[in-house]
Amino acid sequence: MRPGQELRITLPRSSPRRPPTSPTNSSPSTPQQQAYTVTIPPGVLPGQQFRVMVNGQNLFVTCPPSARPGSDVRIFPPAPPTTQSQMYEVVVPAGVRSGQPFALVANGQRVLVTCPTNAGPGQKIRFLLPTSLGKEQIDSVKLRYDKEGWSRCLGMDLKFHWFRNEGGEGEGEGEGKEGEGEDEEESKSSSSWPSGFDVKTTAFVRKLEYKETPSSTPGGAPTTSTVLSLVPAVSAVSETSCLGRDGKNLVTYQELASQTSKTFKEKVKWFQKKCLDLRTPWEEDHTFVFVRRSHLMEDALKSLMMMGPEKLHNMLRFEFIGEPGIDAGGVAREFFQLTSEQVFHPDVGLWQYSAVNQMCMQINASSGMAMEDHLVYFRFVGRLLGKALFDGQIVATHMIRHLYKHLLGWPLMFEDIEMIDDEIYRSLQQMLEIDDVEMLYLNFTVSEESLGETKVVELVPGGTDVDVTNDNLKEFMEASLRYRVLDRVGPQLKELLQGFYEVVPEPLLTIFDFQELELLMCGLPDISIEDWKVNTEYVGHYEGKKEGHKVTRWFWEVVEGFDQELRARLLQFVTGTSGVPAQGFSCLQGNDGNIRRFTINSINLSSSLFPRAHTCFNRIDLPLYTSKEQLKDKLTLAVQMEATGFDID
Numbered sequence: 001m002r003p004g005q006e007l008r009i010t011l012p013r014s015s016p017r018r019p020p021t022s023p024t025n026s027s028p029s030t031p032q033q034q035a036y037t038v039t040i041p042p043g044v045l046p047g048q049q050f051r052v053m054v055n056g057q058n059l060f061v062t063c064p065p066s067a068r069p070g071s072d073v074r075i076f077p078p079a080p081p082t083t084q085s086q087m088y089e090v091v092v093p094a095g096v097r098s099g100q101p102f103a104l105v106a107n108g109q110r111v112l113v114t115c116p117t118n119a120g121p122g123q124k125i126r127f128l129l130p131t132s133l134g135k136e137q138i139d140s141v142k143l144r145y146d147k148e149g150w151s152r153c154l155g156m157d158l159k160f161h162w163f164r165n166e167g168g169e170g171e172g173e174g175e176g177k178e179g180e181g182e183d184e185e186e187s188k189s190s191s192s193w194p195s196g197f198d199v200k201t202t203a204f205v206r207k208l209e210y211k212e213t214p215s216s217t218p219g220g221a222p223t224t225s226t227v228l229s230l231v232p233a234v235s236a237v238s239e240t241s242c243l244g245r246d247g248k249n250l251v252t253y254q255e256l257a258s259q260t261s262k263t264f265k266e267k268v269k270w271f272q273k274k275c276l277d278l279r280t281p282w283e284e285d286h287t288f289v290f291v292r293r294s295h296l297m298e299d300a301l302k303s304l305m306m307m308g309p310e311k312l313h314n315m316l317r318f319e320f321i322g323e324p325g326i327d328a329g330g331v332a333r334e335f336f337q338l339t340s341e342q343v344f345h346p347d348v349g350l351w352q353y354s355a356v357n358q359m360c361m362q363i364n365a366s367s368g369m370a371m372e373d374h375l376v377y378f379r380f381v382g383r384l385l386g387k388a389l390f391d392g393q394i395v396a397t398h399m400i401r402h403l404y405k406h407l408l409g410w411p412l413m414f415e416d417i418e419m420i421d422d423e424i425y426r427s428l429q430q431m432l433e434i435d436d437v438e439m440l441y442l443n444f445t446v447s448e449e450s451l452g453e454t455k456v457v458e459l460v461p462g463g464t465d466v467d468v469t470n471d472n473l474k475e476f477m478e479a480s481l482r483y484r485v486l487d488r489v490g491p492q493l494k495e496l497l498q499g500f501y502e503v504v505p506e507p508l509l510t511i512f513d514f515q516e517l518e519l520l521m522c523g524l525p526d527i528s529i530e531d532w533k534v535n536t537e538y539v540g541h542y543e544g545k546k547e548g549h550k551v552t553r554w555f556w557e558v559v560e561g562f563d564q565e566l567r568a569r570l571l572q573f574v575t576g577t578s579g580v581p582a583q584g585f586s587c588l589q590g591n592d593g594n595i596r597r598f599t600i601n602s603i604n605l606s607s608s609l610f611p612r613a614h615t616c617f618n619r620i621d622l623p624l625y626t627s628k629e630q631l632k633d634k635l636t637l638a639v640q641m642e643a644t645g646f647d648i649d
Contacts, residue, residue, distance in 0.1 A: 004065050009076070035074045039221035042069045049308050051210070051224050062310070087126055094121045101234055103153055103163045112155040112163060150203060150233060150411045152510075154253060160238040160510065162411055164201060197474040199432065203411035205236035206486060208497055228494040230486050233411040242505040244277055251507060259511040264565055267511050268520060274508050275390050280314045287314045291335070292321050297342045300335070301380045304387065312387060312503045336388045340395035343381055350377055350492075354400045355421045356616055359579040362400040362420065363489040363496075366450040378492045382499020385521065390503050394523035398579040402485050404514040406493060407500060412485045414477065419576055420484050422616045428480060431473065442468040444479060448488075459483055515572050524564045525571070525580050529556070532598065535585035540602030541624060552600055554628040558635060569639045574598065576615035588618055610638045 001007055038061060044050045046065045052075075059075070067073055092115050096102045101114045119125050155161040207229050212222045240253035251274065259270055280286070287307065291299035307314075318335045344351045344361050349370025354360040367374040388395050402416045418425040431437055444463030445456050458464060459479035468476045486493065512520065533556055542549045559567065568578040575598075581587040588597055599619040603612070605626075611634065612621040625631040 035076055037072050037074055040067050040069050040071045041221045044069055049310055089124055089126050092119055092121050092123050096121055112153055112161045159240050162233040162236050197478040199414040203233040203413045204230040205233045205409055205411055206406050207231045228490055230482055238409055238510055239507045242507045256510050264516055272392055278313050282315050285314050287316050289316050289318045290321055300339045304383045305380055309502050336393040337396050340397050344397040356419055357576050359577050360398045360400045363492045365488050375495045378495040379499040382496040386500040386503030389521055395521055398522050398577045404517045408509055408514055410514050414481055417484050437473055438469050518578055519568055524568050525578055527567045529560055531584045536598045538600050542600055542602050551625055554631045558632045573639045574613045574620045575618050610634050
């Protein structure tokens with residue numbers, strides 16, 4: 001074959017579903033296939049790719065050399081892997097409502113089952129469990145991180161689902177048995193959804209979905225739109241597989257789950273290996289990127305946005321025009337460093353400093369007023385971050401915590417508002433303590449200031465006419481959470497996520513938690529222990545000790561024994577980010593923008609066994625431990641599991 005010639009490939013037949021496009025009969029020689037006819041959209045040239053949705057799959061199709069917009073081409077979508085199943089029977093646990101998912105253990109495996117609409121507590125239901133899961137894979141059906149009370153486990157659709165781990169590991173789980181029932185006492189829900197909104201347990205996960213709209217023109221190609229929304233965490237679904245360059249599955253759910261138990265370094269090594277498997281070999285294709293240092297952001301935007309999705313996995317070689325440097329890695333490193341610094345700079349208008357931590361950036365809700373084509377820039381930022389991650393480069397800027405959660409599809413909770421705006425968070429918390437909230441004369445609106453102008457935003461349709469009462473206070477809290485973490489910057493966030501996933505397949509990120517993702521994207525900081533110690537303040541029992549209190553001496557001895565990763569995690573635990581100001585710890589800022597140094601406060605062991613962090617004040621509450629070993633064990637566990645206390649000062 002030669003370039004320009006057409007060839008036909010055969011792929012396994014997809015599972016039977018109603019196709020969104022027109023099916024045609026497959027050739028007699030391939031009876032197990034199902035071909036689909038799609039129409040080349042307007043503006044697509046030969047060799048370019050366009051997105052179609054077939055059998056619920058988002059696919060990129062390359063326009064053949066002989067085709068033009070309006071032409072019909074035939075495609076054979078890949079099929080999901082098939083598995084054999086075994087029927088199991090379980091009693092619906094008490095408290096589980098119709099349509100609600102609950103976690104149980106069947107055949108030694110933790111799975112998520114949804115209660116049928118016609119069933120209720122005490123009734124027996126049956127479900128199919130894939131027999132490809134062996135008993136030795138118990139650990140591989142539950143992702144091992146357990147932060148903020150949420151964990152992931154495998155659902156019957158072989159995808160990961162979030163569930164609320166109320167009772168801790170090993171508690172609150174039902175038991176499914178093959179072909180027989182069981183006592184109701186043995187079935188207990190581990191993912192029961194609290195009735196109504198609860199500031200301590202309720203969580204939402206962003207959902208990015210592609211919807212196909214039929215063309216209004218007869219015979220025209222359907223259009224695909226992207227919708228970003230928040231759904232309850234227990235309803236969120238994460239894909240567990242993605243295709244490699246050879247069209248086969250690059251990863252499986254067993255592999256993803258097993259990686260979550262590995263160390264951070266091992267995870268990074270595995271992730272980079274998978275990215276390498278996806279990368280187009282240099283001899284097949286590669287891309288040169290030429291930029292002017294004086295117009296770096298504009299040139300970088302044009303270069304990355306002109307690439308089709310298939311080109312984003314190419315190896316890139318960068319060159320600053322007019323400079324003799326040869327890109328052997330150093331030029332690429334400089335490109336990502338300088339470009340990320342410029343695009344995140346507040347003066348550009350796309351991003352602004354976090355109201356809580358000046359080391360972190362958050363999306364500027366008024367970016368459209370600063371730049372007319374701001375959404376194109378956010379798609380570019382997504383591609384820039386994704387390409388840096390894919391190529392093993394780091395970026396210069398740290399983002400606010402909930403944005404890393406969005407990238408991972410991680411549960412967002414009421415506490416996340418504190419990292420966005422601690423004043424709003426405190427005000428909402430205080431409302432919960434008022435006997436009659438109607439005395440505040442509030443409605444379902446918020447006031448936003450932008451460039452000196454104040455506008456009123458409704459949290460719900462007709463929110464101006466809905467007063468906040470004790471009866472609808474939970475709804476007001478939920479609406480406030482939705483607005484702060486998504487609705488306020490929804491269009492910008494949607495573009496950023498789409499650009500990011502055009503480079504990095506979302507399933508590969510499942511093995512990381514949101515703190516690890518920050519370390520992966522920004523790199524481990526170079527932390528000076530001496531600078532840290534010199535710029536630390538002590539309060540409580542630790543204050544004023546001439547030679548230092550024995551507990552604080554133990555603390556620094558333990559920190560000195562930490563590797564760079566644990567030191568960075570300690571910083572995340574106390575300050576909310578792993579970033580250190582360029583001027584050192586003496587310039588660490590608090591939520592008010594003023595200098596607020598790292599602070600160690602004493603608390604009694606009777607009030608808490610673990611250290612507690614107050615990220616808005618860069619303060620750690622360190623119990624009065626009786627031994628260095630006790631301090632090391634509790635501090636290490638708290639840092640790794642993020643047992644953070646968000647107390648109000």
